[in-house]
Amino acid sequence: MAMKTLSAKNAAALDKDLMSIGGFSLDQLMELAGLSVSQAVYRLKSPIGGRRILVVCGPGNNGGDGLVAARHLWHYGYKPVIYYPKPGKNELYGRLTTQLKNLKIPFTTDFAAALKEADQVVDAIFGFSFSGEVREPFSAIIEELQNTTVPVTSVDAPSSWNIEEGPPSSGPGSSFNPTALVSLTAPKPLTKWFRGRHFLGGRFLSPDIAHKYGLELPDYDGVDQIVELGSDGKKKL
Amino acid sequence: MAMKTLSAKNAAALDKDLMSIGGFSLDQLMELAGLSVSQAVYRLKSPIGGRRILVVCGPGNNGGDGLVAARHLWHYGYKPVIYYPKPGKNELYGRLTTQLKNLKIPFTTDFAAALKEADQVVDAIFGFSFSGEVREPFSAIIEELQNTTVPVTSVDAPSSWNIEEGPPSSGPGSSFNPTALVSLTAPKPLTKWFRGRHFLGGRFLSPDIAHKYGLELPDYDGVDQIVELGSDGKKKL
Known part of the structure; x- marks a missing residue:
């Protein structure tokens, strides 16, 4: 059975819903998203397995999620380093x-x-709002990420991938398949091409919003802000 | 050795620091505070031990922390009910x-x-900004909380207690000693009179701010947003 996914268009509409009828602020959503990412990184390899984490942030909200994750990772005992070549203008960043x-x-x-x-x-x-071509400096960065042997965790989407159609057919990102992916709120269609460990984050969706977008929410455990999914999109047992 | 505590005056100053030089918004801090509270409640008794949680919210930021906690508790599988007789005016609430x-x-x-x-x-x-007399409807509520056998978790302070001097000498709250207390950012002087399980929440303080207020931060475990303290204010092992 195919995984229930959220198209780029619906991801944008859902985000808008969360911040209007949902009553959430961007501050709140980004805090919870970044927290999810930090928990996935910890699950992948705790600070005992290696403290040094390079967090590469883009200019938009995906980059903001990375900044939040970095703070939580520091508090968990990691030593993050940030690469943020094009800081976003939003005062939140x-x-x-x-x-x-x-x-x-x-x-x-x-x-x-x-x-x-x-x-x-x-x-x-x-993240989910990406489309088109990757420009410098990010095209060179993605080239390096696809060639490195260091484990990479992507936030919401492997950067450079088309949200609907997966990896680009050529150029930077065409052979990029990160170690882990944290889908925020719901998996996007690109997860069809993804072959690593898949986590879902964003434990704040209401059943009404999930229903509106045809999503099936898996059960999270305990107080976890992430749940690992299998290739069928269901909770991995 | 006495526990390092944060006076009411310093708690207010620290909060101000967090939102100015610290760069935090109230949305963010309240999200993390409420999340801490929800994790303490879960630690006390998971949903299997009883799903029904009554969350009593005051008109200020302490009440806001309660509202956030209630949301997370719902996502953990509890069935919260809110009593919020004097909703605060802040648009965040x-x-x-x-x-x-x-x-x-x-x-x-x-x-x-x-x-x-x-x-x-x-x-x-x-919470930490409380002083003076408790008025209706809260004086009757606190009377009931001090007489109930249902476990009560207080956020930052057992309500009605003076932050420096503990329980009032007479009237509602004078014999109130909740089952658990979640001190946010740092324990307040009132913890000297508290006899239940004591958690610390607010895993976002920088060493600089902790140093400025003479606080000693215990180590949290893993990705936990709370840490249980012993009567010496150190991490309970």
Whole structure:
């Protein structure tokens, strides 16, 4: 049976619903999204397995999720390093950056050197609103991410992938298949092409909204903010 | 050795610091505070031990923390009921209320009936900014909370207690000693009089801010948003 997924168009509409009829603020949603991502990274490899995490952030909300995740990862005992070459203009991103600077988390401009030092990477470059071509500096970064042996966890989408159609047919990202993916709110159609460990995050959806978009929500365990999914989109047992 | 605590005055100053130099928004802090509370409630008794949770919310930020906790508790599988007799004016409280109503979480006006049905209570009436006299309807509510055999978890302070001087010498609250207390950011001086299970929540403090207020932060485990403290204020092993 095919996994129930959320198209790019519906993901945007659902996000809008959450912030209008849902009553959520972007601050709240980003906090919960980033928290989910941090829990998936921990599940993949705890700080004992390697503390150094390179978090690559894009200019939009996906990058914001990465900034939040980095803060939680620091509190779990990791040593994050941030690569954020095109800081977004939203004042929220500015505040999330301040929170990291107050923890003395370094921001690097040398991606290649940081990657060499990393035990894990978080790819928070592009999310469900991505389409079209990847531009510099991100095309070179994605090239490196697809060639590295360091485990990469992508936030919502492997960056450069088309939300509906998966990896690009050529160029950067065409052979990118990250170690893990954290789908936020619901898996997108691109998960059909994804072959790594798949987590779902965003434990705040109401049954009404899930129903409106034809989603089936799996059961989370305990107080977890993530649940691991199998290739059928159901909870992995 | 006495526990390092945070006076009412310093708690207010620290909160102000978090939202200015700290870069946090109230939305974010309340989300993380409420999440901590929900994890403490779960630790006390999981939904298998009883699903029905009465969340009593005051008009201020302590009440907001309760509203957030109620949402997370619903997602964990509890059946929360909210008693919120004096809804705060802040638009954030309105949105948190909307989030609960979208989950069809009932708001009751009959506290006594709801208490009779409850497996656990969350006391989110007053927090670190409380001082002076408790007025109706909360004085009657606190009277009931001090007499009930249902486990009560208080958020930041047992409501009616003076932050520095503990329980009032007479009247409602004078013999109130809740089952559990979730101190947010740091324990307050009132914890000297508290005899139940003590959790610390708010895993977002920077070492600089902790140092500024002379606080010693215990180690949290894994991805936990709470840590249980012993009577010495150190992590309970």
